[in-house]
Amino acid sequence: MSEVLRVENLSISFGGLAAVDDLSFSVSDQEIFGLIGPNGAGKTTVFNCITQFYKPDKGSVWFTVDPERLAARRQKADNAEGQINLVGRPVHSIINYGLVRTFQNVEIIGELSLVDNVLIGGHVDFRASMLSQMLRLPRARAEEKAYREKAMEALDFLGIGHLADQLAGGQPYGVRKRLEMARTLMAEPKLIILDEPAAGLNESETDGLAETIREIRRRYECAILLVEHDMGLVMSVCDRICAISFGKFLAMGTPAEIQQDPLVHEAYLGERDDV
Amino acid sequence: MTSTWSAAARRALKNSHVQFLILGAALLLLPVLSANGIIKTSTLSTLGFVLIYAIVAMGLNLLLGYSGLISLGTAGFMGLGAYIAAYVQDNLRLGFWVALLAALVIPTIIGILVGVVSLRVRSIYLAIATLCISEILLKTFEQAEWFTRGTAGKQSTFPVIFGIHTDRRFMFSVIVIALVLIMMLTHNIVHGHLGRALHAMRSSEVAAQAMGVNVLKYKLFAFAMATLYAGLGGALYLFFLRSSYPSSWNLFLSLNVIAMVVVGGLRSIFGTLAGAFVIFAVPELVLKELPVVGDIPGLPYIFSGILIVVVIMFFPQGLKGLADRVRHALTPRPPSVTKDAAVVQEATR
Amino acid sequence: MELLQPLLRSLETGSVYALAALGIILVWRTSLVMHFAQGSMGMFSGTAVAFVLNRTGAPLWLSVLFGALVAVLLGFAVDFAVIRRLKRATAVGKEIVTLGLIMVFLGLAPILFGTDPMLLPKAIPTGDVSLGVANLSYNALLNIMVGIVVAAGLFVVLQKTKVGLAIRATASNESTARLMGIPTKTVTLLAWAMAGVLGMLAAVMIAPTTTVTPTFMNTVQVSALFACVLGGFQTFYGPVLGAYLIAVASNFLKLYGSSVWGDQILYLLILVFLLVRPNGLVGKTYLKKV
Structure with missing residues (x-):
């Protein structure tokens, strides 16, 4: 399956403190991909670097754009695989390529x-x-x-x-x-980034959410990248999961593989709520 | 037959553009009443200025209400519009339409330049930058005698429009027409794609950006419209009053226009009109007539200032919010959360 | 050496702008409100000083003391009755309120103190210090000293004392500071009172060069705001630096450029400067939390 997003050697630090450190992963087309990690692992920071709210210090964010979409915007791909590097592009231009996100604290217009x-x-x-x-x-x-x-x-x-x-x-x-x-x-998205979609929902709402996420993929034929604390949801809905801790890559694999991973266990020790 | 007619009429009355036209038609009666001596000429003049300030305030409402940005340059841009109109009409003798166009275009261009420089960093810089531009313009009005005749004041004449030599009553009608057009334009802006983008930007800049709204572009758009309306207001002011003095265009006019927007209710077209009436006409027609109190210097300032503070503190939706609440209390509604009820909730939260 | 004379004169106006700017930045850091009424509150208490001095014949120092009392009470009143009740208003709403306050003070001053313009004498009426080619009046020297001493004193208070720590904690994060037991409400109250006194001092220092009218602080207000823009809103010393720079640049522009347009050219230059350094001279880039 072709990839829609590839994050390469992403690094960003705030005041000398590395929030994301040399992180790489990629999301396939129409895949539901989970990004997990203990509190403060830098998950939302990764999202913000992908969507250019933060400008990463190092690394690139490759995004596969439909040729028609590029042609419509009179733009060219940045590499031979027909991808563009999102790093350095204006925040408001990102949605043009088919990448759209939600926010942790629901940003709607009352x-x-x-x-x-x-x-x-x-x-x-x-x-x-x-x-x-x-x-x-x-x-x-x-x-x-x-x-x-x-x-x-x-x-x-x-x-x-x-x-x-x-x-x-x-x-x-x-x-x-x-x-x-x-x-x-x-926006006819190729990739939707969901920042903690289950936060603040009750149990039955969360159950419905898993179904909704799968439905969105089926109907809109797009990939979904999500950060989530609710491990039940992540394990049930994701095809693959990337675990990070203190901004560093920890493990990658299917939900079953991640659940078995000793490094992930270690990182989560003390966070009983999550495992 | 009659029932379908009345249903159609009721539907038409709900259309905002029809409401604006009805308001315009009602306002056009005022010059007639004045010609028959039923209302005083001075009252007609005061109401004319109310309508001019309402136009200017509607522009500021696009900026302040919809985009959450403050401009302190309203008076400067309005004055610029007035002097340009006078200069083009009386010195260059290019006629009413060219004068009007120049009074719209030149302030807008200057406004865009100021916006480009100041809006990049922090929204509040626009307030400081426009305060500075306002000071510069005021100084220009005092110093550039070839253009403004300085503190002696620029005198002008009623314009000739389509070959008609106008007078004060005719100009009042022109102002009414301009007001109705501006209300329609404003309504179109705020109830469509543009208005949504402005809403998104004010409500959450990050979400707006994520949805592809170029925040700088829309801030500039709102500011350019505010300047355009101010330029128009300035030109109408000049043609209505036939003179302009630098002292008319100081900071306190800008603050008064802000007061009109705030008191009338942010993001409300009719509210802004009501706000302009309260802030300009009430001191002029009511406070001045009061015994003892009427002679107090600075009373209109205190009136506007206290109204601003009180409205922001206790009635953030201004007169419009009050009207909504009254209407809500008077009309029985099903218990579900309707649009108006939600407005009230927002207002009282 | 002919540069020395205008430079010294700039230090005097710089001190005035610096004090006003310090008030603005104190309020900004603690209440997150752009204090557009700093100038008009200074005008109000400054007019009170002139009023007491002219009406009762009290000595200047006593009148200034009275003015300080007025300024403190005014600051308390504004914060207590208005600003702290605006917690739920938007940032723009708070800004608009300070704009409304301008009008209130502007209207109140002539009602309470009369409409006739008043004069305020210099603290030291005569006498010059000779510094080689340049002369400096004792009064100018006093003003420079007041500006520098007050600003320096404020920095010492901010850095070395418990009160200063509370102010800095509130400035860096109000809710965290409150959780740590810092009485942030008292801190903002104090900040508004201090801003009031700073504005009053600026008014008393600038008044002898003009007449005391409701608009006599306008230039100071604009310059102080621009000092904050130039110096950046993130530090306390940035605006002070900005104030002196503005005063120097303004004086030299008036001298060698245009005596009429000096200030205006300067403001435009500062706006252009923002294109190069958007966060001011000593401002750090600030990151929006998403």
Whole structure:
């Protein structure tokens, strides 16, 4: 299976302290890949380095982009495998390549309706000029209508379509988390990065989440990279797992292999909640 | 037949653009009332300025309400619009339309330059940079006599529009038309793709970036629109009053415009109009008429200042939030969380 | 050696800007509020000094003492009645509140102290020190000394005392500081009072060069804000450095560039400087937490 993301020798340090140290791993196409590690292992930092919120000190982040998508943006691949290196690119350009993420502390817009929140996910696909949007020319209106339908599909898919016109601000946590996921689906993603999708959910919601993650992969044919503390979820949903500790690579393998790995056990000692 | 008609009418009334047009039609009655002596000419003038400030404040609302950015340059850009309009119309004699266009374009370009420099680092730098630009513009208004006639003040005339020699009442109608157009434009901006991007940016800059919103571009867009509206307001001010003095364009006008936005309610078009009325017309029409209190110097400042503080502290949604709450209390609704109820929740949280 | 004279004069205005800027940075670090009302609060207590001096004939030192009392009470009142009740407001909301306060003080000053412009005499009316080619009045020397001593004293307090530690802890992370038992509310209260006194001192120092009107602190406010921008918002000494640099640059620009446009050219230069060093002279790059 071809790879969609390859992280190579990634390193970043804050004030002399290495948060991520020479980390390499790769995610295959349509794979559900878990990144685990004890608290403070640098998991979210890895995400932030991939999505360019942080600029890594060293290393590269190779991302496979569809040739059509590149052609549409009039760009060329950075290497012979048709990949581009995300490092150094502006944060807001990353979604263009089909890489989209959620946040640990659910970043949605409380003052907008659910469907408008999802529409933000399609931001980069809007083609109508600023002027035609300001004057509501037919083209802008047609575009808005088409994307609104697409957004409704995403909301329905995640089972919150009936709330579409309500404001996001007053919704319970579970709905907000689903909303954030629905938003990632607008961008026709190749890879979705989920930062602790189960945090704050109750047991039955977490069970539903595993099914949702598999459904997303099936329906949208994309890979999913997730950081998660809920080991039950990680072990049940992931194809492969990479374990890190203090920013360093620890082990990589299937859930069964990871569960057997002595290094992983050692790293988690004292964190009884997680193992 | 009548029931379908009334249903259609009710649907039309819910359309914001129709509401703006109705408001405009109602406002166009005022010059007629004034011509018949039913309202005083001075009252008409005050209301004209309210509408001009409302236009300017709507621009600032795009910036402050939707993007969460502060500009202290409103007065400077408005003054620039006024002087450019006067210069192009009276010195260059290029007519109303060219004057209007110049008063829109030049401040906007300067605004974009200021934004490009100051918005890169931290949003608050825009406030400081615009404060500085405002000081520079004010000094220009005082010093560049060829352009502004300095502290003596620039005198102008009512413009000739489509061959018609206008007067104060006619200009009031022009202001009303400009206001309605601006309300429609603002509504289109905030209720579409652009508005969503601004919302996203204010609510969470990181999430907006992850969704592909070029934050700098949209901050610049909001600031450019705020400057454009200020330029328009300045030009209308000049054509309505026919004069401009440097002292009119000081920091306190900028602060007053902020007060209009805050008091009216962030992110509300009708609220901003109401805010402009409260901040400008109430001191002018009501406070000045009061015995004893009316003679106190600096009273309008205290009025605006205290309103700003009180509204931010206790009524963050301003007049618009109050209106929503009243409407919510008056209309019976099913118990589910409706849009309005959620607004109230947000406001009271 | 003709450079010495304007340089000395710059040190005097630099001290004024430095004190005002220190107030802004103290409030910024402890309350995370951009204190746009620093100048107008200084104007208010400075006008109180002039009022007492002109009306009662009290000596300057006593009037300044009274002004300090006004400034402290004002700082307490603003923090206690407004700022600390804004915990839930957005950063922009807090900024807007300080803008609203400008208008309140601007309106209050003429009501309480009258509309006639007042004069405030120099602390030392006459006398010059001769430094070779350059002359420096005793009063200018005093102002320079006050600026340097107050700024240095503040740094000593910040670095060496328990109060200073509490302020620095609050500045670096308010919630952590609170968890560690530091009374952060008292710290911000103190910061606002100190900012008030610093603003009052700046006002009293600059007043003799102009007349005491509601707008006489405008230049100081703008310069102090720019001192913070130039010096960076992350340290306490950055803005002080920025203040002296601004004063020197302004004086030389006025002397050798344009006497009318000196300050304005300078502000533009600082804005351009931001393109090169976005976080100011001694600012560290700061990382947004995601």
